[in-house]
Amino acid sequence: MNAARTTRNPAIDAGKTHLALALTLCCAAGWAGCYHDTVVDPTPPGSGETAPPDVAAMLEAIPGLTWVEEASSNPDYGLYYLEFTQPVDHGAPEGPWFEQRLVLLHRSFDAPMVLHTTGYFAPEGDRLSEPAAILGANQLSVEHRFFVPSRPDVSSWDALTIAQSADDFHRVVEAFQPYYSGRWIGTGASKGGMTSVYHRRFHPDDLYATVAYVAPLSFGPNDTRYIDFLEQVGPADCRDRLAEFQRTALLDREALVDYVVDLAATWGLTYDILGIDMAVEHAVLELPFAFWQYYGEWLCSSIPSSDAPPTDVAAFVDYVSWFSFYSDEDILDYEPYYYQAATQLGYPAISENAVADLLHYPGTDVAETYVTFEIDEDFDTQAMVDIDTWSQTEGQRLMYIYGENDPWTAGAFQVGTAEDTHLFIVPGGNHGSTIMDLSASDRADALSILERWAGVESPASMQDLERPPLPRPARTYHRPLP
Numbered sequence: 001m002n003a004a005r006t007t008r009n010p011a012i013d014a015g016k017t018h019l020a021l022a023l024t025l026c027c028a029a030g031w032a033g034c035y036h037d038t039v040v041d042p043t044p045p046g047s048g049e050t051a052p053p054d055v056a057a058m059l060e061a062i063p064g065l066t067w068v069e070e071a072s073s074n075p076d077y078g079l080y081y082l083e084f085t086q087p088v089d090h091g092a093p094e095g096p097w098f099e100q101r102l103v104l105l106h107r108s109f110d111a112p113m114v115l116h117t118t119g120y121f122a123p124e125g126d127r128l129s130e131p132a133a134i135l136g137a138n139q140l141s142v143e144h145r146f147f148v149p150s151r152p153d154v155s156s157w158d159a160l161t162i163a164q165s166a167d168d169f170h171r172v173v174e175a176f177q178p179y180y181s182g183r184w185i186g187t188g189a190s191k192g193g194m195t196s197v198y199h200r201r202f203h204p205d206d207l208y209a210t211v212a213y214v215a216p217l218s219f220g221p222n223d224t225r226y227i228d229f230l231e232q233v234g235p236a237d238c239r240d241r242l243a244e245f246q247r248t249a250l251l252d253r254e255a256l257v258d259y260v261v262d263l264a265a266t267w268g269l270t271y272d273i274l275g276i277d278m279a280v281e282h283a284v285l286e287l288p289f290a291f292w293q294y295y296g297e298w299l300c301s302s303i304p305s306s307d308a309p310p311t312d313v314a315a316f317v318d319y320v321s322w323f324s325f326y327s328d329e330d331i332l333d334y335e336p337y338y339y340q341a342a343t344q345l346g347y348p349a350i351s352e353n354a355v356a357d358l359l360h361y362p363g364t365d366v367a368e369t370y371v372t373f374e375i376d377e378d379f380d381t382q383a384m385v386d387i388d389t390w391s392q393t394e395g396q397r398l399m400y401i402y403g404e405n406d407p408w409t410a411g412a413f414q415v416g417t418a419e420d421t422h423l424f425i426v427p428g429g430n431h432g433s434t435i436m437d438l439s440a441s442d443r444a445d446a447l448s449i450l451e452r453w454a455g456v457e458s459p460a461s462m463q464d465l466e467r468p469p470l471p472r473p474a475r476t477y478h479r480p481l482p
Contacts, residue, residue: 113183
């Protein structure tokens with residue numbers, strides 16, 4: 001779906017086939033090579049009117065930037081890892097600052113620029129987002145504030161807001177836009193798509209257009225629209241089998257706990273935050289959501305029956321929900337998201353109906369449970385209402401891509417009366433849906449719009465590309481994360 005950090009694959013061979021899903025690494029370790037420190041502070045040229053002689057000259061000219069060049073596997077692009085100094089509070093620049101990680105894939109100073117974010121960690125390597133690949137564009141990826149290593153050394157997280165994040169992106173655009181004369185387009189998938197829209201809300205003139213993939217807009221910390229969606233998605237017999245399987249799993253809770261104990265020993269995981277018993281319960285509760293988010297109808301026939309061996313039951317829960325995502329390691333990695341979900345972004349309500357009589361911890365599968373400190377702020381009920389109102393009435397040149405069967409589509413942005421704004425849905429698509437997965441007519445329309453926005457034509461090979469049915473997706477993070 002999008003470039004993301006790696007986590008462990010906790011699949012354990014229980015004597016049965018268990019697919020090990022591939023993930024990409026976005027680790028917090030330092031990059032190889034020697035950083036270059038900025039030593040000059042010139043007034044940058046205006047809007048690409050005077051391009052520097054090379055990328056190094058540009059990077060040296062941007063105040064507050066350190067950088068290293070790495071070898072790129074794509075001969076058309078240079079690969080640069082950057083750190084850019086940002087104020088923790090943009091309204092109080094006299095306060096503390098932090099280093100925000102960026103990744104630049106440079107093609108040419110006159111090509112379009114795609115401003116990309118995962119909404120989490122910065123991607124590693126030279127993988128292009130779909131808009132950048134289609135357009136032959138440059139790409140500048142921005143790590144979201146408070147995700148390690150882009151985390152300020154502060155005791156309070158009250159600066160982790162959508163407005164402060166948008167200001168981060170605004171300063172990045174201000175620093176780089178003078179050197180790139182092509183049109184700038186924002187993009188991101190899932191939380192990255194959400195973040196890219198928030199940026200436009202607070203700084204609508206920074207970018208010409210935005211392509212947001214599978215980006216939900218949730219209202220409140222327990223948005224019940226997701227439960228409603230899951231009650232009608234896919235064939236009824238598949239939904240019934242999932243509900244029956246949830247009961248089968250929790251009726252033999254001990255077998256699941258034993259499985260996770262072995263998993264923790266194998267992968268060096270700990271479960272002190274939730275405890276293994278709660279982790280098992282949450283994984284089972286979230287299984288229908290994860291099933292439709294990352295997989296689909298093709299997996300219905302593989303749901304174990306009520307008399308399946310306990311090892312098969314545990315392996316299937318792990319395959320769909322991933323027990324490792326409830327470990328301390330992954331909770332701490334994604335704690336900034338949970339904090340945002342508990343304070344501004346909202347969070348899906350999780351149905352307990354199928355297993356209510358089997359629960360040990362009812363009502364605990366909420367975002368705040370995954371935050372390791374007390375949250376002082378009340379949930380901001382107006383934050384997403386404001387985003388919704390702006391996107392439908394004042395937004396311009398926005399494109400939304402969703403998967404028909406992805407539960408996050410229950411929170412899809414709406415077009416409203418926004419100017420030159422479009423919504424496309426991939427038939428049968430999940431959370432990995434892309435432009436190239438659209439029907440032929442919708443794909444042609446989306447490509448035409450994207451080319452018009454960028455002011456360039458995409459390569460014929462991209463326009464003519466026929467995609468196979470959606471593959472088994474690479475899991476990048478655990479279900480509650482959009």
